[in-house]
Amino acid sequence: xxxxxxxxxxxxTLLLTSFMSENSFGGPTVSFKEISYGTYHTTGVSISSKxxxxxxxxxxxxxxxxxxxxxxxxxLGETFGMEFSxxxxxxxxxxxxxxxxxxxxxxxxxxxxxxxxxxxxxxTPNVSTVTTYELEEDFEIIPGxxxxxxxxxxxxxxxxxFHLVKR
Numbered sequence: 001x002x003x004x005x006x007x008x009x010x011x012x013t014l015l016l017t018s019f020m021s022e023n024s025f026g027g028p029t030v031s032f033k034e035i036s037y038g039t040y041h042t043t044g045v046s047i048s049s050k051x052x053x054x055x056x057x058x059x060x061x062x063x064x065x066x067x068x069x070x071x072x073x074x075x076l077g078e079t080f081g082m083e084f085s086x087x088x089x090x091x092x093x094x095x096x097x098x099x100x101x102x103x104x105x106x107x108x109x110x111x112x113x114x115x116x117x118x119x120x121x122x123x124t125p126n127v128s129t130v131t132t133y134e135l136e137e138d139f140e141i142i143p144g145x146x147x148x149x150x151x152x153x154x155x156x157x158x159x160x161x162f163h164l165v166k167r
Contacts, residue, residue: 039069079134
């Protein structure tokens with residue numbers, strides 16, 4: 001009887017561990033770990049992007065934090081953002097919606113209005129990654145609160161606000 005009790009306890013522990021690593025939708029439990037934030041120097045490959053007000057996005061291949069801060073100079077060429085990791089008990093990529101919200105709508109050179117820029121990204125869990133915003137065009141120079149948010153299955157995982165200031 002004691003052996004059967006031990007087997008049941010072990011089975012229940014395995015079942016609960018499995019259940020606790022899954023959410024009510026059957027997907028992995030996901031959390032967000034902010035590693036750093038501020039202004040960055042980045043290099044990478046520029047690609048066209050309909051989700052970005054500048055029409056471009058950069059696949060970052062190298063980065064270095066210049067200064068840990070949430071106050072950013074609103075000047076062309078300034079790059080700011082964060083280093084983070086999506087935490088999950090899986091090796092599969094995790095689809096997360098990344099949203100940059102601007103202090104007011106910006107109008108690009110084609111007359112399109114942007115209050116925010118959002119894109120679905122697939123992140124490798126438990127691996128550090130960097131996302132930044134580079135001020136590339138005059139119309140992007142908008143002082144005020146710029147907020148980046150990360151959502152998993154419509155649940156807010158994390159947000160960070162940067163204050164862009166003209167000096």
